[in-house]
Amino acid sequence: KCQAEMRFDVLAKAGLARRGQLFLPHSVVETPVFMPVGTQGTMKGILPEQLIDMDCRILLCNTYHLGHRPGHKKVQKAGGLHKMMNWPRSILTDSGGFQMVSLSKLMTIDETGVNFESPHTGEMMELPPEKSIEIQQALGADIMMQLDHVIHVLTTGDVVQEAMHRSIRWLDRCNIAHTRDDQALFPILQGGLNLELRAECAAEMAKRARVGIAIGGLSGGEEKSQFWRVVAACCAALPPHLPRYVMGVGFAVDLVICSLLGADMFDCVFPTRTARFGTALVRKGGQLSLNQKRFEDDFRPIDEKCECDTCKNYTRAFIHSVINKETIGCHLITVHNIKHQLDLMADVRKSIELDQVEIFLNNFLSDVYGPIDDEGSKGKEIPQWVRDAVNHMGYKLSC
Amino acid sequence: MVKFGVEKKTIFGRLGKIESWGPVEVQNSTPSFLTYLRGGHIPHLTWDVAGKQLELSQKHIFQLTLPSLVASAETIKKFGKGVVKFCAIPDKSAVHLSPFDPLGKLPGGYNDMKSIAIWTKNGKVSLDVAKYRNIINSFGCTSFESLVDYDCPKDAGSKRLTKTSERTRHFYEQLFENDEKVEGERIITIGGGFSKFHREKAANDLGGFEKTDGFNIEFHDFWKGEIDVNEMEELVKSVITALPPAKLRIISGPFSPPIILSLVKLGVDLFDSSWPVSIAEEGKAFCLSDDFASSLNCSRYEILDFNNEKFADDFTKPFDNCQCYTCRNYTKGYLQHLVNTHELLASILLVIHNMTEFDRMFKLIRNSISTSEDL
Numbered sequence: 177k178c179q180a181e182m183r184f185d186v187l188a189k190a191g192l193a194r195r196g197q198l199f200l201p202h203s204v205v206e207t208p209v210f211m212p213v214g215t216q217g218t219m220k221g222i223l224p225e226q227l228i229d230m231d232c233r234i235l236l237c238n239t240y241h242l243g244h245r246p247g248h249k250k251v252q253k254a255g256g257l258h259k260m261m262n263w264p265r266s267i268l269t270d271s272g273g274f275q276m277v278s279l280s281k282l283m284t285i286d287e288t289g290v291n292f293e294s295p296h297t298g299e300m301m302e303l304p305p306e307k308s309i310e311i312q313q314a315l316g317a318d319i320m321m322q323l324d325h326v327i328h329v330l331t332t333g334d335v336v337q338e339a340m341h342r343s344i345r346w347l348d349r350c351n352i353a354h355t356r357d358d359q360a361l362f363p364i365l366q367g368g369l370n371l372e373l374r375a376e377c378a379a380e381m382a383k384r385a386r387v388g389i390a391i392g393g394l395s396g397g398e399e400k401s402q403f404w405r406v407v408a409a410c411c412a413a414l415p416p417h418l419p420r421y422v423m424g425v426g427f428a429v430d431l432v433i434c435s436l437l438g439a440d441m442f443d444c445v446f447p448t449r450t451a452r453f454g455t456a457l458v459r460k461g462g463q464l465s466l467n468q469k470r471f472e473d474d475f476r477p478i479d480e481k482c483e484c485d486t487c488k489n490y491t492r493a494f495i496h497s498v499i500n501k502e503t504i505g506c507h508l509i510t511v512h513n514i515k516h517q518l519d520l521m522a523d524v525r526k527s528i529e530l531d532q533v534e535i536f537l538n539n540f541l542s543d544v545y546g547p548i549d550d551e552g553s554k555g556k557e558i559p560q561w562v563r564d565a566v567n568h569m570g571y572k573l574s575c
Numbered sequence: 576m577v578k579f580g581v582e583k584k585t586i587f588g589r590l591g592k593i594e595s596w597g598p599v600e601v602q603n604s605t606p607s608f609l610t611y612l613r614g615g616h617i618p619h620l621t622w623d624v625a626g627k628q629l630e631l632s633q634k635h636i637f638q639l640t641l642p643s644l645v646a647s648a649e650t651i652k653k654f655g656k657g658v659v660k661f662c663a664i665p666d667k668s669a670v671h672l673s674p675f676d677p678l679g680k681l682p683g684g685y686n687d688m689k690s691i692a693i694w695t696k697n698g699k700v701s702l703d704v705a706k707y708r709n710i711i712n713s714f715g716c717t718s719f720e721s722l723v724d725y726d727c728p729k730d731a732g733s734k735r736l737t738k739t740s741e742r743t744r745h746f747y748e749q750l751f752e753n754d755e756k757v758e759g760e761r762i763i764t765i766g767g768g769f770s771k772f773h774r775e776k777a778a779n780d781l782g783g784f785e786k787t788d789g790f791n792i793e794f795h796d797f798w799k800g801e802i803d804v805n806e807m808e809e810l811v812k813s814v815i816t817a818l819p820p821a822k823l824r825i826i827s828g829p830f831s832p833p834i835i836l837s838l839v840k841l842g843v844d845l846f847d848s849s850w851p852v853s854i855a856e857e858g859k860a861f862c863l864s865d866d867f868a869s870s871l872n873c874s875r876y877e878i879l880d881f882n883n884e885k886f887a888d889d890f891t892k893p894f895d896n897c898q899c900y901t902c903r904n905y906t907k908g909y910l911q912h913l914v915n916t917h918e919l920l921a922s923i924l925l926v927i928h929n930m931t932e933f934d935r936m937f938k939l940i941r942n943s944i945s946t947s948e949d950l
């Protein structure tokens with residue numbers, strides 16, 4: 177499929193939320209979608225076939241890591257990322273900039289690009305927007321991300337505006353450098369927590385976006401009350417034909433609220449990373465640390481409602497017994513956690529399709545925050561920011 | 576019972592058939608191997624992956640090693656549905672319980688009159704007969720090995736050797752005393768360390784027991800380090816000549832292809848797949864030479880070590896003629912990348928290839944025996 181054939185169809189709407197299909201060269205992605213992260217060109221201990229069994233359509237790989245090991249030239253020699261990792265469906269690569277900023281000790285940004293000290297070799301390296309696109313074109317993902325000027329989300333003052341404008345200029349440079357027809361390039365909205373800047377950025381970047389667009393600069397420690405307002409403002413400011421990708425979002429409540437505000441795509445390392453520490457995601461109460469002694473003789477599946485291979489065949493007690501001893505302990509939780517996220521998004525899509533968002537939202541929130549009978553837990557308060565966002569969307573909560 | 580018959584004897588070794596393992600029909604030809612399990616799994620493979628991506632030529636007879644599960648013995652008892660269900664091992668499988676892990680450690684000096692020591696990731700566990708019997712019954716495996724005092728170092732004097740063989744015999748008798756219920760087929764373990772005399776004596780002593788269809792020759796002293804093959808062969812010979820010839824002979828341990836070939840020659844029927852797993856865990860894959868087992872001294876094999884950077888730029892198939900999942904779908908360069916970045920997928924893919932090649936090795940061995948002249 178070439179650029180012209182990549183498109184986003186909105187199949188149904190409910191309030192601000194959309195249920196859509198994104199047509200990419202390697203798969204049709206059902207949105208709203210959660211994209212699991214396979215940082216180094218592999219999904220931690222999971223075979224591509226297992227992801228396909230779960231009907232995962234798209235995953236994310238990190239340009240920064242792959243550019244370093246095995247190196248983008250080698251990936252190109254291997255026939256591209258899809259072929260190298262035996263993944264026939266869609267892939268999104270980030271620009272590499274974010275990781276440079278977060279993993280590198282010495283980092284400066286000027287008009288040319290990002291300058292950083294390689295944590296591996298110690299030398300100073302340059303990453304101009306053109307280079308980021310060159311690397312991503314060698315990797316060959318279905319979706320590439322522009323290099324943007326990342327600033328900390330809590331930064332204030334003129335810097336925010338400068339970074340936003342610079343990101344627009346860099347987008348133009350990325351667009352010029354982008355020559356492969358079978359890859360989409362997503363701009364990344366900046367503007368920090370300033371809603372006016374966000375709106376200005378959205379207007380400029382939407383003009384330049386062809387397939388989809390991302391909302392960047394969030395999930396960096398800002399207040400949730402600000403987070404959801406920025407997402408809502410960006411979604412409202414963007415034209416409907418572009419799928420909206422909120423970067424770095426992976427907690428269940430965030431996924432649900434952002435989807436209902438009109439966002440379409442998400443990614444986060446959280447479900448896979450937390451699995452490696454023995455934590456399983458569940459509908460009731462959010463998560464279980466399976467290494468706790470209380471699971472030693474617990475013969476229930478991780479989540480009774482889950483139909484993943486792990487929950488169909490294994491007990492919490494078994495997983496508890498192998499955690500930190502055998503790698504399969506980690507594999508089993510990873511399989512469950514990814515399936516859990518994909519199922520959650522399938523439920524969100526269904527509620528939009530059936531126009532039953534309010535019922536879904538109430539059930540979902542009472543699962544996450546409500547009392548858990550068999551554990552004697554009384555439950556938690558629904559956070560104010562969730563109530564505010566729900567109010568904004570015009571739904572009523574029964575609890 | 577384990578229904579086993581010897582079909583042919585040649586200078587290459589003997590060909591046999593296991594029709595059933597307890598109530599499980601298997602129809603496996605020997606020489607062959609028990610599928611090594613740790614934590615109730617082929618290491619690194621969930622049962623979903625093993626079932627879908629690992630294709631071997633014969634049915635699995637699993638070797639369930641105890642050290643990784645012994646800490647959960649009480650839990651498994653409470654669970655009440657057996658170890659097979661607890662570990663999600665495929666239903667109706669033949670599962671053989673072994674108290675030892677051929678890839679684990681087994682230092683000397685910790686056995687006593689009443690118990691033997693096995694070693695878990697959290698340290699020593701003493702296993703006495705009552706505890707072992709409890710485990711056998713609550714695990715509900717198809718078969719199990721009798722306990723053995725394995726602690727017979729090279730410098731052990733004859734007094735010590737006599738004591739260990741007495742203990743081993745005592746462990747065996749105690750297991751069944753007072754008509755205790757002990758579920759599953761019994762495989763008798765023969766110890767004796769480095770003494771030909773005591774190996775032979777143990778075989779004579781225990782070989783006469785009825786109600787067993789197979790013998791496990793305990794050889795943990797040869798699991799690690801440089802192996803003196805001649806010494807090992809001499810010891811195996813002394814045991815095997817004393818054992819009833821119609822019964823199954825098992826040797827467990829991470830033995831490389833040439834050692835397996837030489838043990839097959841002496842009449843050993845079953846091994847285990849700990850060796851292909853152990854090299855996978857080191858980031859290595861192996862491949863047999865084209866003429867492997869075509870004659871008695873053709874035992875060459877090649878090892879690709881994916882820690883080596885020379886594979887980083889090589890995006891060709893790992894092994895041209897291998898049809899395993901790994902070789903069909905991935906390249907040397909990608910495997911090098913996975914090993915280099917310590918990704919969990921590396922061990923998964925290497926275990927799948929190495930197990931497939933290990934399985935093919937036994938097919939080649941059986942072919943050579945079947946085309947050799949009878950003795």
Ligand SMILES: [Zn+2]
Nearest residue numbers: 482484487512
């Ligand atoms: Zn599950």
Ligand SMILES: [Zn+2]
Nearest residue numbers: 897899902928
């Ligand atoms: Zn192979």
